[in-house]
Amino acid sequence: MIKRLSSIFLFTAALVISFSISLQQNLPDISFLSNIKNHFNEPLAHAQTFPVSTDERQKHDALCKDSLAGTMTKSTCLAGCPSHMVCAVTNKLNAEEHDELSEDMECFGCRRQICEDVGRLGAAAKTRCDAQPDYESKPAAPLPDGTPCWSCEKIVDECQDQWPGSTVKSTCERQCTDNTKICAKLGAYKGKDCFACIPKNNPKPPKTCGDLGAITHAQCGACSDPTPLCQPAGFRDETGRVCFQCQPKPKACQDIGKTNRSICNNCRTDGGKCLKDGTAPNGEQCYTCEDRKCFDIGKKDRSICQACRADRDRCVLDGRSPSGERCYQCKDLKNCQDEGRTNRDVCATCGEDQVCGYSTTAEDGERCYQCKKKPKKTGCQAEGKLSDWDCESCEDDPDSKCVKAGAAENG
Known part of the structure; x- marks a missing residue:
């Protein structure tokens, strides 16, 4: 068993080396993309198979091994080949040369999987793809063991979008056949260099955006306050490139003394009216808060x-x-009556033993009065004069005036 595995290993190494050398010596052109697999790595789904017994398979394995060390039948190869490797046809046994065979039989070997087995390109085929005009290789999904693979795709020429009349280098060199002209690089666009066919001895080089007082799109990062916005300048330079300029930020509603919608919503909350009031230079709808009085x-x-x-x-x-x-x-200010008091009219109702006297002043300024019982005449009254209390009534009469008349005997 060990001897058998050793033989398989040696065959595999030889098989991979021989296949690599063959592939490098015969690099396919783009036409191989439609038929990337050759007879050497043809999928086993198309390989010849035989429904044989175990004894017959062992005999057939021995025939393959005798013809080429390390080879075997398809079924044996599929059963013993590791998952990261594939079974490939190595040689074919002619039935006319082997009495044991009733018809021709293919022998198989176990080799490492390559990108071409799954319709992709290996490193050698990638090199040939990149050498073809108008084609480029792009990374594709790697093999399970991590081996990188590629695909070969036609180059998408987008230079025209940036510089009218320009193209990728391979196309420019193929089209620029006039000996008086050369393919000159205009710049890079979306990761690809762009070229234009121009006269070799052009006395005046084409003016660039910088010559015209503008900048290119790649220089927009230099725009900062007070001109932070990078906007198209409205013209192209002589190479066809679109030029740009650093512009100030358009004014908003608040910059022109008006309010935006969010601020005006606060106006509504406070009971005001929010009215549209034109548009700001930046396109923002402006409003005016009409406060309610x-x-x-x-x-x-x-x-x-x-x-x-x-x-x-x-x-x-x-x-x-x-x-x-x-x-x-x-x-409304309360008068004497509103406060439950009486005004001066009450004085007419006072009895002989009463006197009309001031009590208080109402809220509206009206003086209120009340009838009071006359006190016993003592002091000033006993002498026919007025006391301080009596003097207040005298003051209510606009035609009278209360003046001092000395002191009574009781002081």
Whole structure:
């Protein structure tokens, strides 16, 4: 068993080396992309198979081994080949030369899987792909053992989008056949160098964006305050490249003394009206907050106070409007009667043993009176004069005046 495995290993190494040499010596052109596999690594699904017994298989394995060391039948190869390797046809036995065979039989060997087995390109085929005009290799999914693979794809020429009339180098060199012209590089676009066919002795080199007072798109990163925006300049340079300029940031609503929608929503919360008020240079919809005043919320402003005074009412503060304006209201002031007191008219009802005297002043400024029992005449009254208390009644008479007349005997 050990001897058999050693033979398989030696054959595998030889098989891989011989296949690599063959592949390098016969690099396929692009036409191989439609038929990437040759007879040497043809998928086993197309290989010849025989429904044989175990004894017959062992005999056939011996025939293969005798013809080429390390080879075997397909079924034996599939059963013993490691998962990271594949079974490939190595040689074919002619039935006419072997009495044991009723028809021709293919022998197989176990070799390492290559990219071509799964329709991709190995390193050698990648080199040939990159050498073809208008084609380039791109990474493809690697093999399970990590071996890198590639695909061969036609180059997508997008240079025209950046510089009208330009193309990739391979196309430019194929088309620029005039001996008086050369393929000159204009720049790189999306990772590919772009070229244009121009005269060799051009007396005046084409003006670039920098010559025209602008910048290229690649230089937009240099734009900063107060001109942070990189915008198309509206023209191309003489190579066909679009030019750009650093521009100031368009003004918003707040920059022109107006408010945006979010700020105006606060206006509504405070009871104001949010009205559209044009558009800012940056396209933002602007608004104006129309604050509601006292009149808008059913109250009066300070102008009502003059009417209040005329009606002998008091003008008192009644809160503020959403705009911050002070609001007022007229408050009816209570007179003596409103306060449960009596005015001067009560004096006519006072009895002979009573005297009409001042009691207090009402809210509206009216003086209130009440009938009081006359005190015993002592002191000033006994002498026919007025006391301090009596003098208050005298003061109520506009035609009278209370003056000092000395002191009574009791002081």
